[in-house]
Amino acid sequence: MAERKRIYLCLAHMSEEGMEQKYVKEAFDTNWVVPLGPNVNAFEHELENFMTPSPALPEGEGALENPIRF
Numbered sequence: 001m002a003e004r005k006r007i008y009l010c011l012a013h014m015s016e017e018g019m020e021q022k023y024v025k026e027a028f029d030t031n032w033v034v035p036l037g038p039n040v041n042a043f044e045h046e047l048e049n050f051m052t053p054s055p056a057l058p059e060g061e062g063a064l065e066n067p068i069r070f
Contacts (some may be wrong), residue, residue: 023039026039027039047064
């Protein structure tokens with residue numbers, strides 16, 4: 001059987017400051033390894049402030065893509 005090649009959907013891009021590791025460690029240390037918690041709440045709040053007044057969007061992907069376009 002031929003070996004399958006992996007197709008990666010996207011590559012991880014880490015910041016020069018290395019903040020990603022800090023936030024991953026914080027998530028494990030505080031037991032918030034779920035799709036909610038203080039960091040998610042803060043992100044949603046900042047996005048809400050950035051997009052006010054916010055348009056009605058039928059899906060999460062569109063909601064995250066809109067700030068990039070504007």
